[in-house]
Amino acid sequence: MRKFTTVAASAAVVALLATACSGGGEDPADGDGDKPTQATSNERSDKVLTVGMPNGEASANQNPIAPGAGSTSFGYAYAIYESLMQVNEIKPNDPPTPWLAEKIEWNDDYTEAVITPRAGVKWSDGEDFTADDIAYSLQIRKDNDELNPDFPGQYGDITTDGSTVTVGFTSGQYVNAVKLYKLLIVPKHIWENEDPVTYTADDMIGTGPFTLKSFTPQSVTLVPNDSYWGEKPLVGELRYDAFKDNPGLTTALTSGEAQWGWVFIPDFENTFIAQDPDHFNQVAGGGFGVDVLYLNNEEKPFNDVAFRKALNMVVDRADISATAGYGVWPQIKSVTGLPQPSGDDFIMDEYKGQELSVDVDGAKQVLTDAGYTWDGDALVDPDGEKVSFTLTNPQGWTDYLDALAIIGEGAKALGADAKVEPVVQDTWFNQVINLGDFDASLHWTDGGSTPWNLYSNIMDGASYVPQGEPANWNFGRYQDDEVTAALADFKSATSDADRMAALGTVQKHFVEDVPGLVIWSRPAVAQYSTVNYTGFPTAEDPYANPQPTGPQAALILTKLKPTAD
Amino acid sequence: MRFFVRRTIFYVITFWAAMTINFFIPRVMPGDPVTALIAANQGKISPDAIEAITKLFGLDENTTLWQQYVNYWTQLFHGNLGISFSGREPVVDILARSLPWTIGLVGIATIISFTIGTLAGVAIGWRRGTRADILLPISTFFSTVPYFWLALVVIALFAVRLGWFPASGSYNRSMVPNLSWEFAGSVIYYGTLPALTIIITSVSGWILGMRNMMVTVSSDDYVTVAQAKGLPERKVMFGYAARNAILPQLSSFALSLGFIVGGTLVMETVFSYQGIGYQLLKATAAKDYPLMQGCFLVITVAVLLANVIADFAYGVLDPRTRQEG
Numbered sequence: 001m002r003k004f005t006t007v008a009a010s011a012a013v014v015a016l017l018a019t020a021c022s023g024g025g026e027d028p029a030d031g032d033g034d035k036p037t038q039a040t041s042n043e044r045s046d047k048v049l050t051v052g053m054p055n056g057e058a059s060a061n062q063n064p065i066a067p068g069a070g071s072t073s074f075g076y077a078y079a080i081y082e083s084l085m086q087v088n089e090i091k092p093n094d095p096p097t098p099w100l101a102e103k104i105e106w107n108d109d110y111t112e113a114v115i116t117p118r119a120g121v122k123w124s125d126g127e128d129f130t131a132d133d134i135a136y137s138l139q140i141r142k143d144n145d146e147l148n149p150d151f152p153g154q155y156g157d158i159t160t161d162g163s164t165v166t167v168g169f170t171s172g173q174y175v176n177a178v179k180l181y182k183l184l185i186v187p188k189h190i191w192e193n194e195d196p197v198t199y200t201a202d203d204m205i206g207t208g209p210f211t212l213k214s215f216t217p218q219s220v221t222l223v224p225n226d227s228y229w230g231e232k233p234l235v236g237e238l239r240y241d242a243f244k245d246n247p248g249l250t251t252a253l254t255s256g257e258a259q260w261g262w263v264f265i266p267d268f269e270n271t272f273i274a275q276d277p278d279h280f281n282q283v284a285g286g287g288f289g290v291d292v293l294y295l296n297n298e299e300k301p302f303n304d305v306a307f308r309k310a311l312n313m314v315v316d317r318a319d320i321s322a323t324a325g326y327g328v329w330p331q332i333k334s335v336t337g338l339p340q341p342s343g344d345d346f347i348m349d350e351y352k353g354q355e356l357s358v359d360v361d362g363a364k365q366v367l368t369d370a371g372y373t374w375d376g377d378a379l380v381d382p383d384g385e386k387v388s389f390t391l392t393n394p395q396g397w398t399d400y401l402d403a404l405a406i407i408g409e410g411a412k413a414l415g416a417d418a419k420v421e422p423v424v425q426d427t428w429f430n431q432v433i434n435l436g437d438f439d440a441s442l443h444w445t446d447g448g449s450t451p452w453n454l455y456s457n458i459m460d461g462a463s464y465v466p467q468g469e470p471a472n473w474n475f476g477r478y479q480d481d482e483v484t485a486a487l488a489d490f491k492s493a494t495s496d497a498d499r500m501a502a503l504g505t506v507q508k509h510f511v512e513d514v515p516g517l518v519i520w521s522r523p524a525v526a527q528y529s530t531v532n533y534t535g536f537p538t539a540e541d542p543y544a545n546p547q548p549t550g551p552q553a554a555l556i557l558t559k560l561k562p563t564a565d
Numbered sequence: 566m567r568f569f570v571r572r573t574i575f576y577v578i579t580f581w582a583a584m585t586i587n588f589f590i591p592r593v594m595p596g597d598p599v600t601a602l603i604a605a606n607q608g609k610i611s612p613d614a615i616e617a618i619t620k621l622f623g624l625d626e627n628t629t630l631w632q633q634y635v636n637y638w639t640q641l642f643h644g645n646l647g648i649s650f651s652g653r654e655p656v657v658d659i660l661a662r663s664l665p666w667t668i669g670l671v672g673i674a675t676i677i678s679f680t681i682g683t684l685a686g687v688a689i690g691w692r693r694g695t696r697a698d699i700l701l702p703i704s705t706f707f708s709t710v711p712y713f714w715l716a717l718v719v720i721a722l723f724a725v726r727l728g729w730f731p732a733s734g735s736y737n738r739s740m741v742p743n744l745s746w747e748f749a750g751s752v753i754y755y756g757t758l759p760a761l762t763i764i765i766t767s768v769s770g771w772i773l774g775m776r777n778m779m780v781t782v783s784s785d786d787y788v789t790v791a792q793a794k795g796l797p798e799r800k801v802m803f804g805y806a807a808r809n810a811i812l813p814q815l816s817s818f819a820l821s822l823g824f825i826v827g828g829t830l831v832m833e834t835v836f837s838y839q840g841i842g843y844q845l846l847k848a849t850a851a852k853d854y855p856l857m858q859g860c861f862l863v864i865t866v867a868v869l870l871a872n873v874i875a876d877f878a879y880g881v882l883d884p885r886t887r888q889e890g
Contacts, residue, residue, distance in 0.1 A: 048739070055605075056843075056847050057652075057839060057847075059652025059653065060652070060654045060658060061652055066621060067610060067617050067618050068602050068610060068618065068651075069653070070651075145617055145620050146617055146618075147617070148617055149613065149614030149617040149618070150614075152613060152614075197621070200653075200654070216742060217662065218734070218735075218839065239738075243837075244733075244837045245837075248733060248837055251732070394604075426600070429604065430597070430600060446613075472615070
């Protein structure tokens with residue numbers, strides 16, 4: 001989901017800029033393959049690498065573990081504090097790369113993890129990093145609900161014997177293991193004297209490759225940490241600039257003022273890459289994040305599986321991805337709704353190679369078989385009522401609304417009367433999507449490291465609440481006991497074979513029952529320029545999520561090399 | 566004396582009413598800060614985190630509206646405006662670092678605009694019917710052009726096409742703010758375009774007001790007498806005519822000072838200037854009640870103070886306003 005609450009004024013600035021500097025006119029590069037290889041140096045460069053995020057001013061509160069904290073949404077916290085493991089979202093089946101933890105061993109049902117800390121790591125104030133720091137960082141999350149968005153109410157006992165940390169969970173965490181890997185670790189010797197919820201951590205003592213040099217709300221400067229345990233960073237100075245909104249950052253990226261960041265750039269190939277095709281890149285990471293058209297399974301017309309199926313057959317996903325998503329969000333091809341390549345290993349044999357396609361005649365056949373008729377052009381359901389429904393999403397979420405319009409056109413090809421109706425964002429959040437008071441509406445899903453989140457978010461009976469009561473997921477109110485049991489099995493299974501069997505059941509129901517339509521995948525995307533530094537994740541070597549705002553930033557920053565010229 | 570006491574009581578009541586409205590407005594606005602944060606994070610925060618965030622913002626406590634209202638006043642008297650939701654730093658700190666930028670830029674621009682406008686008004690009013698009158702329709706044209714459109718044109722021309730000035734920001738971000746000529750230069754360089762647009766759009770009001778007063782005053786007897794005495798033209802213009810014509814200008818200047826704080830939201834948005842208007846916009850988008858209240862408080866107090874100054878200054882300058890029925 002992307003939000004476009006930018007003032008019309010700022011949007012117009014970019015339009016002006018775009019026309020003013022669209023001199024190049026040559027075709028944008030088709031991929032990264034034809035970019036020249038750059039000579040690199042192994043000496044530290046004093047050039048500044050400027051990172052930008054469109055989040056407005058930074059706030060003078062450097063607490064990195066409070067949800068929504070400024071230092072994490074800007075990203076500089078991830079160059080200073082590090083996570084237990086590095087996870088590559090594009091290859092979810094690869095084992096995680098040890099980082100602050102040398103290894104993490106789970107018991108069979110994933111209710112207990114034994115964490116072995118890396119030896120020889122020091123905090124940037126010179127103190128040793130120990131198992132106590134890990135235990136403490138977990139304990140404060142357990143003790144303070146405010147700091148615990150990842151495992152609410154699910155921590156069990158947290159103990160340490162000095163060399164390892166054992167953390168228990170009240171339920172199996174197979175699908176959430178990656179959340180544990182990504183937790184940032186903070187120094188106990190500093191934090192234990194403070195209230196971890198209100199502590200502002202202005203000094204930012206961490207283990208990461210960089211340390212804080214200066215902070216202003218407009219710009220945060222970091223310099224390399226000379227006592228860093230890993231590969232010493234070759235980036236001489238890192239600057240995180242505050243950009244007020246999307247157009248502001250787009251301008252900075254296209255002019256080269258910022259060299260790494262993430263902002264949705266409509267028509268990015270002409271607006272961004274064409275400005276400097278040799279150096280400018282936009283790369284998508286992997287993961288299981290998708291946007292879903294939730295269908296209200298409890299009300300007409302979507303309470304009839306035949307109509308859901310028929311709609312699924314007339315939605316032009318290629319057009320949605322290219323037009324509404326400006327080619328930024330990759331098209332979903334598999335009938336299982338799984339993004340590829342991340343999901344390749346999770347597609348059941350029976351669905352391998354089966355792709356979604358537009359088939360109006362086939363859809364009409366499905367409807368005819370189910371007893372639908374046509375009155376002229378208008379579709380009439382078996383009860384004799386004309387089929388009509390409303391597609392709704394918040395005003396200003398232009399990509400969603402454009403996608404809805406394309407879906408509506410597909411429905412009209414069937415003879416259904418589909419209207420797109422934008423609502424106020426607050427109303428949508430608080431009275432529409434969560435209460436199930438809609439016919440069809442787009443919403444995102446949690447990413448996760450397995451397809452579990454995607455399917456659970458759409459069709460898990462465990463999240464089912466009756467219409468009119470606020471739901472956290474399963475907004476379409478789909479209910480099938482077999483699916484609910486299989487999703488629970490997947491979480492608690494102790495072998496891969498059991499998990500795949502459970503997933504097979506879920507996937508079969510997803511394909512046959514069509515509880516919702518996955519319209520595109522929404523991987524982590526980032527823009528960067530290789531003018532000064534190179535070594536970012538590329539399409540050929542997607543070694544990490546390419547965004548600067550995640551624990552992977554520490555990994556990427558140690559891989560960057562100065563360009564020689 | 567009774568005049569001043571009555572005015573004081575009036576302002577105390579106005580202040581109380583403004584502060585009370587300030588308390589209730591954010592609370593009756595639709596939406597809540599938790600979903601606003603989730604929306605702003607583009608799906609990176611799962612709805613499962615709602616509970617944690619609600620607690621972090623302190624919104625889980627069940628206090629009555631009356632209790633909140635009492636707390637609000639207690640905090641106000643302690644100079645404590647609460648902690649901003651989105652940044653989790655004290656609202657007072659955010660206001661303290663934003664206010665100087667707004668007051669500095671818009672204040673200076675207003676003073677420049679007032680000075681230029683008043684002087685031009687004196688000149689045009691004194692020699693009415695000459696070619697200088699052409700200034701009036703031109704400046705009025707610029708004041709009626711929508712501000713954001715003018716600002717965009719100025720950015721497109723001077724920042725993008727000619728590259729003379731930066732398009733956004735309030736100083737070169739690679740600098741750490743300090744008391745040096747280099748930094749001051751950067752602030753002036755970045756402030757030029759925003760200040761210029763404010764002056765262009767506001768100067769016509771000053772010209773028009775001053776010119777019309779000059780026209781009225783210059784036909785008064787004491788001006789004719791001064792001219793008959795053979796005093797130099799400049800002396801008559803400034804010492805006799807302008808001196809009396811400026812009274813209403815001064816009171817509207819005092820009033821416009823009050824709007825400096827609140828009236829620049831569009832400028833700060835278009836130029837990404839880090840002032841109080843930008844903070845208010847950000848707070849509204851994030852449903853950040855404490856920050857919103859803080860911004861409203863500053864704006865209300867500024868307008869009230871300006872009114873007080875204008876009111877009392879006029880009372881001192883013009884005895885007629887003090888007379889009781």
